[in-house]
Amino acid sequence: MRNALGRELPDYIDGFGDLHAYGQLTVASLPDKTALPIPSADDNCSKLVPDLRTALKICSVRDGATLSFHHHLRNGDHVMNMVLQEAARMGLRDLRIAPSSIFPVHEPLVRLIEAGVVRTIHTGYVSGPVADSITRGLLAGPAILQTHGGRARAIEAGELPIDVAFIAAPTADDYGNINGVSGPNACGTLGYAMVDARFAKRVVAVTDNLVSYPACPVDITQEWVDLVVKVESIGEASRIVSGTTRITDDFVGLAIAATAAKVIEAAGFIENGFSFQTGAGGISLAVAGFVKNAMQRKGVTGSFASGGVTAQIVEMLEQGLFQTVFDVQCFDLRAVGSYRANRAHQAMSASMYASPAQRGAVVNRLDAMILGAAEVDMQFNVNVTTTANGRLIGGSGGHSDTAAGSKLAIVTTRLTAGTHAKIVESVSTVTTPGASIDVVVTEAGVAVNPLRAELAGRLSAAGIALVPIARLYDLAREASVAGQILKPRDSSTRVVALQQYRDGSIIDVIRAIR
């Protein structure tokens, strides 16, 4: 045969097969073996479309479609509300939504659930009115609560196929290059969105800071993004990142934090190469302060700090206490600025952070992890999903992932919160299995998981007084108001949410409360 240029070609060649002659193929006609999307840019090489409605139409969003969102704008996010309200106006129904987290700002979602626009929710964390509506049984089926790593795994494994990922983009150009470090709603890294961008069938960037091509730096690159929509505002900056994160100044909290830092040192981890993660709560931040002191005293250089990143961690990086920071999400403006300026402050995707199915997550290399708890029980199981009486207030986020991956997972908690015990016989909801938890640190003593006898020996040798978890349970019960110990709920009540473990299995269920 001859191709379009008149070149003589064989029709078939041994060792190769049939030949496609030049001029006969178009890229769009390639076999769709990996669901690779067709190029969406028009001839002018712009992916800009005028509004969200146009984007939803071009992406062929139909009833029952799955839309994903990320939560780097946290309680200042406008994007999920805008997209879903537009979907409602278009008459779409029965949507499955997969935001990486849901905050009080997403309250309009409640009405969209009631109206049948949203049918199912998959998320890593949910608080506020949406959580309350789930607890009340508003969804037709159960909400699926995932861990951050489990969400990445489910997306990568094809368990949670996403039709369209909407990426709130603090900065974008008209060809889909995105960064989170510039613009009025700069939020820092975009670690959760990276997984959605890689695996969603269609990816739409929504930005209020459209810059000339190419956006620089680029955190999510153009070859993953189909469309770009410019909107007036993607969020409310003051609710996205706090100006500063505050260390606890309460005596009990500081005492718990100091003990947690001693546990890390006694366990032998404050050595060169030490790696560390902690949350943004008051006690967690205080632990970072005590760990910093210990590292400085011993002249130790750590390998990395990871996680959601705060000013405290940035300071440790800048003081040379860590070689690098792996950052899935910036918690404050100092972290945003550090990520913008310091090459040792690196973004990581949710998959790199915590997926159990990838070739190795950062959590697997973590020495010490500081965890919070709503409740801890006699088997060291931890609940960060519900209140003691079963009301949905959160979910794992990275809790189970970091607990499973780290060598030393420390829960720091007071014995009681308000009137009720936090150390209980059996947690109302298991978020993280006790097998992943090594130590519980309270103001009344330190309990080591009996599975970790060697660790208990080290701590005792270092002069840390250990108590059995049962003793903490007794103390907590004594310190709490009588009658606050709730009896197990009726298992015939309807299941309103499933707490998925990072591997996709169900570690517990959440039942309706009216």
Next chain:
Amino acid sequence: MRNALGRELPDYIDGFGDLHAYGQLTVASLPDKTALPIPSADDNCSKLVPDLRTALKICSVRDGATLSFHHHLRNGDHVMNMVLQEAARMGLRDLRIAPSSIFPVHEPLVRLIEAGVVRTIHTGYVSGPVADSITRGLLAGPAILQTHGGRARAIEAGELPIDVAFIAAPTADDYGNINGVSGPNACGTLGYAMVDARFAKRVVAVTDNLVSYPACPVDITQEWVDLVVKVESIGEASRIVSGTTRITDDFVGLAIAATAAKVIEAAGFIENGFSFQTGAGGISLAVAGFVKNAMQRKGVTGSFASGGVTAQIVEMLEQGLFQTVFDVQCFDLRAVGSYRANRAHQAMSASMYASPAQRGAVVNRLDAMILGAAEVDMQFNVNVTTTANGRLIGGSGGHSDTAAGSKLAIVTTRLTAGTHAKIVESVSTVTTPGASIDVVVTEAGVAVNPLRAELAGRLSAAGIALVPIARLYDLAREASVAGQILKPRDSSTRVVALQQYRDGSIIDVIRAIR
């Protein structure tokens, strides 16, 4: 049912389906929907294996397997030779190899082809003894010559499934984080390897600079890498990057370059937002110099420069002539240093660079591209694959991709090389179709593709004298030694290589010469 923690769960929930109880799943047992590899790290969280043989065994490499390599170490690369020689010692046969390019240093491959260890080659560029052996018909089947963007497309689309990607890693840690900016064989960005790392079933990092975890910065992250092998040397630094790339100082070459720069300006591209790519050849570099002058004279700030990057481009970035550089491969030490230090000098994957099947490659946004040619013909078709008499000497690399994507694709060439004409009636091999070529610039005049009448008008209006391509052909024929115009080869001769266009179609075939 009850799960492993004793929690009571329904077996089935409407809207969700059957529940997997916690404790019953292992991650490895997940359905392999996306061919997501199982985690390969051992319990110590190290992916280090003692040698290449062990890596080949763990990756279950069998006869007929496909192994990929990247060419950022160019003619200093030791990794492909080491891996294939180990495969030969293990008795493996009929391997398909997919290096992004092949250089003279890969001469040992000839004996491995003869011995039946290597059966097929897919590559973007091949020169030296391996190219000669292909021309002679040493391979059982045809070699597949791809464009850089076409190779990325084929890998992403599943047309070229890779069993194991070997990544020559100037720096790596024991968990597979890789960068190209440190170590004795620092080569800069790793753009070609990024695609292999994402899509290969198994990924092996081969390094001579093993650093403590985590390598920082990270160009290819740990979640894509299965194994790490430490070897004595991955390459010979002096052959990887040149200390400096040299601008031509020959009068004819400079005249051609000056004209090419004038064409860009006359076409109206030297304006704010201008984007530019050129190669590392002497004329191409000289064009960059003239373009720099024009940009400075007009006070223009360009958007980006792209491609394989040289000191000339780095200087333009540092002088503020471009906002950013997109770099798939560093051509000299200055580029390596710039990529290491300057956040505006960004890596891009081969897919982001040039794939026609992704959601939009960088080449699509390119204004002006300077291209070389072994031959150009009356239809503006360009040959960079073979000599005039059909001997394999290269291949497209990014030639066809940038020509197709850029708004202004300029071929710069002398009329003759040595004794033979370079402007010919019909190129011996079509690499890039004439439809993609806008202008041919020679020392004897400028020819505009008749398809681009509007462009011809602009150039004429700017005082650039245009000549028909037929006139350049006549002049080249007159200037060349009689008898150098070769007659078409016999189409019954065996096909030894296929020149694939970026969409996977066959644009030409290369036939055996003995």
